Amino acid sequence: MAKSKVAFVCNECGAEFPRWQGQCSECHEWNTISEIRLAPAAAKGSSRLSGYAGEVSAKVQTLSDVSLAEIPRIGSGFKELDRVLGGGIVPGSATLIGGHPGAGKSTLLLQTMCLLAEKMKVLYVTGEESLQQVAMRANRLHLPNDKLRIVSETSVEQICHLAQQEKPAVMVIDSIQVMHVAEVSSAPGSVSQVREGAAQLTRFAKQNQVAILMVGHVTKDGTLAGPKVLEHCVDCSLLLEGDGDSRYRTLRCQKNRFGAVNELGVFAMTAQGMREVSNPSAIFLNRGEADSPGSVVMAIWEGTRPLLVELQALVDYSQLNNPRRLAVGAEHNRLAMLLAVMHRHGGVQMADQDVFVNVVGGVKVEETSADLPLILAMVSSFRDRPLPRDLITFGEVGLSGEIRPVPSGQERLQEASKHGFKRAIVPKGNLPKTAIAGMEVVGVTTLSEALELL
Numbered sequence: 001m002a003k004s005k006v007a008f009v010c011n012e013c014g015a016e017f018p019r020w021q022g023q024c025s026e027c028h029e030w031n032t033i034s035e036i037r038l039a040p041a042a043a044k045g046s047s048r049l050s051g052y053a054g055e056v057s058a059k060v061q062t063l064s065d066v067s068l069a070e071i072p073r074i075g076s077g078f079k080e081l082d083r084v085l086g087g088g089i090v091p092g093s094a095t096l097i098g099g100h101p102g103a104g105k106s107t108l109l110l111q112t113m114c115l116l117a118e119k120m121k122v123l124y125v126t127g128e129e130s131l132q133q134v135a136m137r138a139n140r141l142h143l144p145n146d147k148l149r150i151v152s153e154t155s156v157e158q159i160c161h162l163a164q165q166e167k168p169a170v171m172v173i174d175s176i177q178v179m180h181v182a183e184v185s186s187a188p189g190s191v192s193q194v195r196e197g198a199a200q201l202t203r204f205a206k207q208n209q210v211a212i213l214m215v216g217h218v219t220k221d222g223t224l225a226g227p228k229v230l231e232h233c234v235d236c237s238l239l240l241e242g243d244g245d246s247r248y249r250t251l252r253c254q255k256n257r258f259g260a261v262n263e264l265g266v267f268a269m270t271a272q273g274m275r276e277v278s279n280p281s282a283i284f285l286n287r288g289e290a291d292s293p294g295s296v297v298m299a300i301w302e303g304t305r306p307l308l309v310e311l312q313a314l315v316d317y318s319q320l321n322n323p324r325r326l327a328v329g330a331e332h333n334r335l336a337m338l339l340a341v342m343h344r345h346g347g348v349q350m351a352d353q354d355v356f357v358n359v360v361g362g363v364k365v366e367e368t369s370a371d372l373p374l375i376l377a378m379v380s381s382f383r384d385r386p387l388p389r390d391l392i393t394f395g396e397v398g399l400s401g402e403i404r405p406v407p408s409g410q411e412r413l414q415e416a417s418k419h420g421f422k423r424a425i426v427p428k429g430n431l432p433k434t435a436i437a438g439m440e441v442v443g444v445t446t447l448s449e450a451l452e453l454l
Contacts, residue, residue, distance in 0.1 A: 006035055006036070007035075007036055008020050008021075008033050008034070008035055008036075009033065009034060009036055009186075009190070009191050009192060010024040010026065010027065010029070010032050010033050010191070011032045011033070011034055011189075011190050011191050012024065012027050012029045012032045012219075013026050013027040013029075013227075014191045014195075014227040014228065014229070015027070017033060020033055020035065021033060034186055034187075034190060035186075036184065036185060036186045036190070036192045071090055071091075071258065072091065073085075073087050073088030073089060073090055074088050074089040074090075074091065074116070074120070074169065074170065074211065075088050075089075076088060076089055076112045076115070076116065077111075077112060077115035077116065078108075078111075078112065078265075078267075078274075078276050079276060079278070080251065080265030080266060080267060080276040080277070080278075081108070081112065081251065081265060081276075083263055083265055083303070083304075084238060084251050084252070084253045084263045084264070084265040084303075085236060085238075085253075085256070085258070085259060086236075086253075086256050086258045086259015086260060086263070087258075087259060089170060089211045089213075090211065090235070090258045091169065091209045091210070091211050092205055092206055092208075092209040092210065092211065093205065093211050093212075093235040093236060093257075093258065094198075094201065094202040094205045094206075094212050094214065094233070094234040094235050094236075095211070095212070095213045095214065095234060095235065095236040095237075095238065096176070096198075096214050096216050096224070096230065096231065096234045096236070096237045096238065097109070097213060097214070097215055097216065097238045097239075097240060098215075098216040098217065098218050098224045098225075098237070098238070098239050098240070099218060099239060099240030099241065099242075100218055100241075100242075103240045103241070103242050103249060104240060104242070104249055104267070104269055104274050105174075105215050105240055106129070106137075106174055106215065107137070107141070107269075107273050107274055108240070108267070108273075108274045109124075109172050109174065109213060109215065110124070110134065110137060110138060110141075110143065110273075111141065111143060111273050111274060112213075113148055113170070113172055114138065114143040114144050114145060114148050115144075116169075116170055117144070117147040117148040117149070118144060118147060120168075120169045120170070121149070121166065121167065121168045121169055122148065122149065122168050122169060122170045122171065122172075123149045123150070123151065123162070123163060123166050123168040123170075123171045123172070124148060124149065124150040124151075124171075124172045124174070125150075125151055125152075125153055125159055125171065125172060125173050125174065126150065126151075126152050126174050127152070127153065127154040127173075127174060127175065127178040127179060128174060128175055128178055129152075129174070130152060131150060131152050134150060141272055141273040142272065143273075149166060149168065154178050154179055154180055154188065155179075155180060155182065156179050156180065156181050156196075156197045156200050156201060157181070157182055159173070159179070159201075160200065160201075160204050163204065163208070163210060164208070167208075168210060169210065169211065170210070170211045170212075170213065171210055171211070171212050171213070172212075172213045172214075172215070173201060173212060173213070173214040173215065174215045175214070175215035175216060175217060176194060176197060176198055176201075176214045176215065176216055176230070177189045177194060177216065177217045177225065179193070179194075179197040179201075180193050180197065181193060181196045181197050181200065183196070184196050191227045194225075194227060194230055195227050195229055195230065198214065198229075198230050198233055198234070199233055201214065202233050202234060214234070216230070218239075224237070224239075231254075231255060234255075235255075235256070235257045235258065236253070236255060236256045236257065236258065236259075237253070237254045237255040237256075238251055238252070238253055238254070239251070239252050239254055241362075241364075242269070242362065246361075246362055247268055247269050247270070248266060248267070248268055248269070248277070248283065248361065248362065249266070249267045249268070249269060249274070250264055250265070250266055250267075250362070250363070251264070251265040251266075251267065252264055252265075253303070260303055260304060261303075262302065262303050263302070263303030263304065264280075264302035264303050264305075264307070266280035266283075268283075280307060281306075281307055281308035281309075281415065281419060282419070283361065284307070284308060284309040284310060284360060284361040284363065285297065285308055285309075285310060285419065291386035291389060292386055293380045293381045293383070293384050293385055293386045293387075294312055294313040294314055294315070294377050294378070294380050294381030295310060295311070295312050295313075295377065295380070295386070295387065296310070296311055296373050296376050296377045296380065296387050296391065296393060297309070297310050297311070297373075297391070297392050297393075297416075297421070298310075298311050298369065298370055298372075298373035298392070298393055298394050299369070299392055299393075299394045299412035299413070299415060299416055300363075300365055300367060300369055300370060300394070301367060301369065301406070301407065301408050301411075301412065305411075305415075306408065306411050306412045306414075306415040307363070307415075308392070308415060308416060308419060309359055309360060309361060309363050309365070310359075310360040310361075311330075311357070311358075311359055311360070311365075311370065311373050311374060311377050312357070312358045312359075312360060312377065313355070313356070313357050313358075313374065313377035313378045313380070313381045314354075314355075314356040314357075314381055315350060315353045315354070315355055315356075315378055315381040315382040316353060316354050317352065317353060317354070318352055318353055318354040320354075323350075323351070323352060323353055323354050323355070324354045324355070324356070325339075325354075325355050326355070326356045326357070327357040327358075328357065328358045328359065329357075329358060329359025329362065329363055329364050329365055330357050330359055330365050330370060330374065331365075331366070334368075334371070335355070335357060335374070337399070338371060338374055338375055338378075338397060339355065339378075341375075341397055341398075341399060341401060341447065342375055342378070342379070342447070344401070345400070345401030345446070345447050345448065346375070346379075346401070346447050346448060346451050347448075348379060348382065348451075350378070350382060353382065355378060357374065357377075357378075367406070368396040368397075368404075368406065369394040369395060369396060369406040369412075370394070371395060371396050371397035372393055372394060372395035372396070372397055372403060372425070372427075372450060373393045373394060373395075375397060375447065375450070376393060376425070376450065376454065379451060379454065380454070385454070387454070388423060390420065390421050390422040390423055391421065391423045391424070391425065392412075392413070392416040392421040392423070392424045392425075393424065393425040393426065394406060394409075394412060394426060394430075395425075395426055395427040395430070395444075395450075396427070397447060401446050401447040401448065402445060402446055402447075403427045403428070403444050403445055403446060403447065403449075403450065404427060404429070405427040405428075405429030405430045406427065406430065409426060409427070409429075409430030409431075409432070410430075410432050410433075412430075413426070413430075413432055413436055413439065413441065414436065416439070417436050417437070417438065417439050421439065422438060422439055422440060423439070423440050423441075423442070424439060424440070424441045424442065425442050425444060425450060425453060426441060426442070426443055426444075427443060427444065427445070428443035428444060428445045429443075430443070431443040
């Protein structure tokens with residue numbers, strides 16, 4: 001009889017060790033290594049590959065013979081969710097939705113499933129909440145609940161068996177961290193359980209053409225909990241972000257095999273559940289009536305659409321030996337780089353000043369088009385001179401002080417024109433080929449030119 005082997009795996013990063021130890025040498029976390037039992041190894045000489053002479057089930061063909069028919073998609077009922085997914089839910093796909101506790105993952109999926117149940121067969125599997133809790137939430141949100149099929153189960157084998165009987169088109173797993181596989185001896189939520197459970201559910205989705213939406217937990221750092229292979233095996237990975245004191249939630253796509261990544265969907269958490277925001281620029285431009293120094297509106301690009309957000313900067317004399325540099329919604333390292341560029345090529349010295357930067361609305365800006373707005377906002381606060389309220393700006397700043405163009409400049413200016421902006425400072429390479437009615441667009445090539453315009 002084959003002897004089962006034992007392995008020691010870190011529950012945080014998934015690293016394997018030959019023996020137990022108190023601290024993981026990979027992620028440096030304490031008391032996260034647990035023992036798991038591996039399946040018995042096959043007997044020597046019993047491999048199916050040895051002496052195999054059967055028929056091959058897979059068919060080898062050329063790439064030109066593959067059908068290019070468009071994959072049919074299922075509309076979720078939310079345009080913002082369909083946008084992030086690349087046009088809708090793809091049959092046979094596995095989608096992972098993560099987010100902090102209270103972000104609205106279960107609420108969004110429950111609303112989606114209740115809408116889809118009116119026109120197709122769906123199955124909602126809850127492992128964290130009881131059936132009564134889910135029913136109470138549906139009644140509180142006034143959702144149609146007479147056709148939604150729901151079950152409370154945590155065994156992956158039982159879920160697959162029930163799904164074969166029900167034959168749903170879409171199935172929700174809430175959540176993957178509480179599911180367990182009978183063959184794995186570790187506790188639910190461990191690295192091995194999450195890995196095997198997600199692999200079996202993904203395999204079931206591919207074989208039966210069932211679209212599976214899995215809810216995933218996040219760590220204190222905001223990343224998806226569990227092994228990294230969890231994000232590799234799914235087709236689409238979404239992250240629902242939002243502060244606890246804000247009613248707005250942003251749904252960002254991190255991986256999508258059926259569409260573009262870095263798409264952004266905006267929702268509002270209300271008493272009736274999640275409501276999509278069709279014009280997100282309007283909620284981020286709710287500015288005060290009085291002009292204040294250090295405030296400027298920039299046009300960023302999220303996925304396939306422009307987004308107008310307000311950037312604020314506060315520059316004040318520091319009482320400390322080491323002035324503070326704090327950036328909320330922007331990259332801290334890029335802020336330090338722009339301060340050096342501004343000193344070298346703009347002649348503005350802020351070495352003895354505290355600099356605080358904030359992107360209004362909780363938006364996280366990751367692209368370089370926010371360089372020029374950030375510099376203009378800091379200079380405006382430092383000189384105590386407010387910028388025009390009808391000014392829009394964007395552009396990348398290089399280390400030699402040059403202003404570089406960014407993609408989709410024409411679309412950014414058109415979005416700004418729709419919201420009533422009359423003036424724009426943009427890179428010279430982003431000047432529109434055709435004039436935009438009612439907007440004065442000025443192109444700059446260096447940082448000194450941009451500062452002279454102020």
